[in-house]
Amino acid sequence: MSASNIHEDQKYIDGLAQNNSFVIRAIYDKFAPKVIGYVCKNSGDREQAEDLVQEVLLVIYDQAKTKNLQLTCPFDAYFFLLCKRKWLNILKKSSLQEVTINEEIVSANEPVQEPVLETETFATRQSLYEHMFQKIGDVCKELLTKSFELDSMEEVAKALNVTYGYARKKKSLCIGKLTKMIQESPVYQNLKT
Amino acid sequence: MEDRDYILFEDYLSHSLSESERETFEKRMKEDEDFHEAFQLYKETSAFLEHKFSDKTEREAFKANLSKISNAQSGNTKTSAKKVKLLHPWKLAVAASIVVVVGFFYSQWFTTPVYSDYADYPQISLAVRGEVNEMAAEAENAFNTQNHQKAIPLFKSLMENEPENREIQLFLAVSLVEENAFAEADALFDSLLKEPSAYLNQARWYAALSKLKQKEYEETEAILRLIPEEAEEYPKAQKLLKKLK
Numbered sequence: 001m002s003a004s005n006i007h008e009d010q011k012y013i014d015g016l017a018q019n020n021s022f023v024i025r026a027i028y029d030k031f032a033p034k035v036i037g038y039v040c041k042n043s044g045d046r047e048q049a050e051d052l053v054q055e056v057l058l059v060i061y062d063q064a065k066t067k068n069l070q071l072t073c074p075f076d077a078y079f080f081l082l083c084k085r086k087w088l089n090i091l092k093k094s095s096l097q098e099v100t101i102n103e104e105i106v107s108a109n110e111p112v113q114e115p116v117l118e119t120e121t122f123a124t125r126q127s128l129y130e131h132m133f134q135k136i137g138d139v140c141k142e143l144l145t146k147s148f149e150l151d152s153m154e155e156v157a158k159a160l161n162v163t164y165g166y167a168r169k170k171k172s173l174c175i176g177k178l179t180k181m182i183q184e185s186p187v188y189q190n191l192k193t
Numbered sequence: 194m195e196d197r198d199y200i201l202f203e204d205y206l207s208h209s210l211s212e213s214e215r216e217t218f219e220k221r222m223k224e225d226e227d228f229h230e231a232f233q234l235y236k237e238t239s240a241f242l243e244h245k246f247s248d249k250t251e252r253e254a255f256k257a258n259l260s261k262i263s264n265a266q267s268g269n270t271k272t273s274a275k276k277v278k279l280l281h282p283w284k285l286a287v288a289a290s291i292v293v294v295v296g297f298f299y300s301q302w303f304t305t306p307v308y309s310d311y312a313d314y315p316q317i318s319l320a321v322r323g324e325v326n327e328m329a330a331e332a333e334n335a336f337n338t339q340n341h342q343k344a345i346p347l348f349k350s351l352m353e354n355e356p357e358n359r360e361i362q363l364f365l366a367v368s369l370v371e372e373n374a375f376a377e378a379d380a381l382f383d384s385l386l387k388e389p390s391a392y393l394n395q396a397r398w399y400a401a402l403s404k405l406k407q408k409e410y411e412e413t414e415a416i417l418r419l420i421p422e423e424a425e426e427y428p429k430a431q432k433l434l435k436k437l438k
Binding site for chain 1: 194196198199200202203204231234235237238239240241242243244245246247248249251252254255256258259260262263266267317318319326359360390391392395425
């Protein structure tokens with residue numbers, strides 16, 4: 001992606017990644033009320049809306065931190081569409097409840113669709129990785145935790161009372177095992193198509 | 194993929210391959226699609242784990258900050274509804290005159306804190322919409338380098354585009370205080386304090402500092418007392434209140 005495609009609202013993304021309170025406040029001031037209004041009009045309450053806003057901001061933060069998220073559309077539209085789609089998913093899942101959708105704010109803005117889908121795919125991948133990590137087995141879990149918590153593999157070897165060579169090799173094999181489990185999951189296959 | 198492939202991935206990522214090994218690796222990436230895909234996933238999974246564990250403290254801090262700001266925001270909206278009822282003008286007048294009398298006696302006896310001890314501003318990053326990018330950057334820069342004389346007209350022009358932007362109003366007010374343009378600053382603070390917003394408590398804090406700089410200690414106290422316990426500014430407001438007593 002060329003630098004010229006990056007929208008000036010990238011500053012919100014950067015501000016989130018830097019945990020900049022001024023920027024976060026600005027987001028709450030300018031963009032959150034619209035989301036809260038939407039949720040309240042569509043079978044939700046204020047508390048649920050606030051949780052939704054926090055969850056979406058956290059996903060954006062994660063994507064900014066790990067994937068160097070670069071925004072190519074206005075933040076307002078991007079953020080609102082993410083929240084809206086996530087809320088509709090939540091409603092769909094809790095289908096016991098009767099749902100009324102008040103579709104007033106329609107976002108037919110083309111350039112927004114792509115970054116929104118990218119962020120959604122990122123979020124799905126994140127939760128898939130997390131889910132598989134929980135299933136990987138205790139030995140790998142401990143070794144990987146230490147490998148990324150500690151500064152060097154020498155320290156990891158020492159902490160686990162194994163040789164440096166073993167720790168290094170085991171780290172790659174554990175990540176390998178994790179990627180295999182991810183690749184074999186239906187969610188991953190779905191994402192690919 | 195075989196075990197040895199994963200070991201190779203790790204060696205490549207940790208720059209432990211020799212130059213010829215690296216070239217062979219990159220060549221295979223171009224030719225073997227499965228190998229390429231497996232490596233990309235390996236890299237992404239590593240990045241995920243890195244973020245999960247290495248950035249854990251940072252991420253927790255971000256989450257905590259989010260809830261704090263979110264709570265402050267919804268707290269503001271909730272309390273503002275109650276406050277409208279309570280603010281009868283005569284009550285305000287009584288409260289203000291008590292503050293004036295009490296404040297007068299106390300301020301005579303103790304050394305009073307000064308504005309410059311408290312006036313430290315964070316670096317700002319303006320959140321402006323529309324085609325005013327450059328001007329916003331210039332204003333940001335002027336403010337951050339404490340060139341308030343230059344920042345003031347820039348903030349004012351930005352406000353013409355977005356008269357409702359409370360963030361700009363707040364920074365403009367702060368710059369005006371720095372330049373001793375109190376009447377204009379206080380008028381802005383007045384309007385900021387009237388409505389709930391994400392900047393309400395920050396605005397209260399800086400409005401109090403404006404009064405402090407004008408040596409209007411009773412008013413400083415009265416404004417500081419408006420800052421609720423859950424606000425980020427509460428601890429420093431309490432400290433300043435103690436010193437004013």
